[in-house]
Amino acid sequence: MGKHLLSAFASDDPERFAQLLGASNDPAESIAILADIPDGLEGDVVSRLAPKAAGQLLNGLPDPVVTGWLNSCSVDTARRMLFHIGRERSAGLISGIDDRSKRRGLRRLVAYPPGTIGELVQYSVIAIRDSVPAAGIQAEIQRQAGPAEAPVVIIRSDGTVSGVLDLIMFLKNHDQDSRASDFRIPVKPVFADASQSSLRNRDEWNRLTNLPVVDYEGQLIGYVSRSNLENSLGTEGESSIFLQSGLELSKQFLEFMAQVLQMIFDRRNPR
Numbered sequence: 001m002g003k004h005l006l007s008a009f010a011s012d013d014p015e016r017f018a019q020l021l022g023a024s025n026d027p028a029e030s031i032a033i034l035a036d037i038p039d040g041l042e043g044d045v046v047s048r049l050a051p052k053a054a055g056q057l058l059n060g061l062p063d064p065v066v067t068g069w070l071n072s073c074s075v076d077t078a079r080r081m082l083f084h085i086g087r088e089r090s091a092g093l094i095s096g097i098d099d100r101s102k103r104r105g106l107r108r109l110v111a112y113p114p115g116t117i118g119e120l121v122q123y124s125v126i127a128i129r130d131s132v133p134a135a136g137i138q139a140e141i142q143r144q145a146g147p148a149e150a151p152v153v154i155i156r157s158d159g160t161v162s163g164v165l166d167l168i169m170f171l172k173n174h175d176q177d178s179r180a181s182d183f184r185i186p187v188k189p190v191f192a193d194a195s196q197s198s199l200r201n202r203d204e205w206n207r208l209t210n211l212p213v214v215d216y217e218g219q220l221i222g223y224v225s226r227s228n229l230e231n232s233l234g235t236e237g238e239s240s241i242f243l244q245s246g247l248e249l250s251k252q253f254l255e256f257m258a259q260v261l262q263m264i265f266d267r268r269n270p271r
Contacts, residue, residue, distance in 0.1 A: 010037040010045055018048035027060045043073030047080035054084040063089075067096035075102050079109055079221070080123045108215065117199065118192035120232060121213050121222040126152045130162050130181035134173055137165070137180055151210040151223050154184050160218045161189040164208065189214040190224060196232055199224070 010017045017037075024030050030053075034042045046054055046069070058066060058081065066085075070078045070093060078097075082090045090110045097103045112118025126144045128137060141152060152165035163184035170183045187204060189212045204211055210223045 010041050014041065014044045015048055018045045021045060022049045022053040027057050030057055031061065040072040043069040043077045043081050047073075047077050047084075049084075051084060054081075058084050059086075059089075063093060063096070067093050070094070070097055070106075071099070075105055076123050078102065078106055082106065082110060083121075083123070109221075112192055115196055116192065117190050117194050117196055117213055117224055120196065120224050120228045121192060122150070122225065122228070123222040124150050125212070125220065125223045126150055127155050127220055128152060128165070128180050130154050130156055130179065130184065132180040133176075134170070134178045134180075134182070135176055137170060137183075149210070149225070151208075151212065153212045153220055153223070154180050155220055159220065161187065161212045161214060161220055163187045164210075164212065187212060189218070189220070191216065192221060196229060199229055200233060 021030055021033060024033075034045065037045070046057060049057065066081075070081065073081070082093070085093065087110055091107070094103055094106045094110065097106065109118065112121075126141055128140045132140055152167070154162045154165055156162050162181065163186045165180065166183045166185045173183065175182075185208070187208065190199060192213050192215055199205075199211070202211070205226055209226045212220055213222050213224050215221050
């Protein structure tokens with residue numbers, strides 16, 4: 001019975017399951033727990049662990065086990081898993097994936113050299129079509145279950161980036177005939193193979209804390225956060241992007257946007 005409940009918990013709420021699993025300081029115990037959940041969910045849970053916990057667990061497992069997880073999970077989940085594994089080992093693990101298309105896509109991921117945006121990409125991005133009606137935006141955000149700090153990226157029918165969702169404008173909307181495109185903040189996406197230094201002085205940092213990242217075909221793969229970029233580049237001299245736009249203001253804005261997204265979720269239970 002316990003095993004069935006554990007499986008149901010992992011299936012219904014992998015995010016919360018990962019939080020509880022990450023509280024364990026015993027990788028062997030975590031591995032034993034993962035063995036009791038349905039095949040295909042292991043990667044989804046592990047990819048949601050905190051970086052340190054995910055790295056310890058994955059690097060303590062033999063290659064065949066990790067490759068099995070990569071085979072059974074989605075491409076996005078596989079990307080997030082490989083983020084916690086060294087570049088050299090990742091290349092070997094990818095070689096063991098059965099799906100040729102998945103292999104090809106993941107190889108592009110690990111091919112991004114140090115110093116590029118691809119090295120900093122976070123993959124828990126929320127993407128909605130520009131044609132989604134206003135009444136369906138909230139449900140789509142909830143369905144994708146991205147973290148509060150992740151941007152809601154608006155994409156066109158061909159998968160290219162149109163902009164990011166203006167949450168304030170969306171909350172104020174009273175027009176049921178409007179579409180996601182009506183709440184769009186136009187944003188020029190960042191190519192994953194571009195250098196990190198090329199983003200240091202982007203004007204968008206004055207109003208956004210995250211920028212969408214695309215592959216060489218212009219397809220959305222994730223986002224880069226201002227804080228991660230700053231940590232990577234350092235805060236030297238007047239060229240620091242945080243010194244330009246204000247460190248405290250940036251932090252407050254990020255917290256505020258997270259609260260706004262929570263307000264969207266709360267609207268499903270009106271009093």
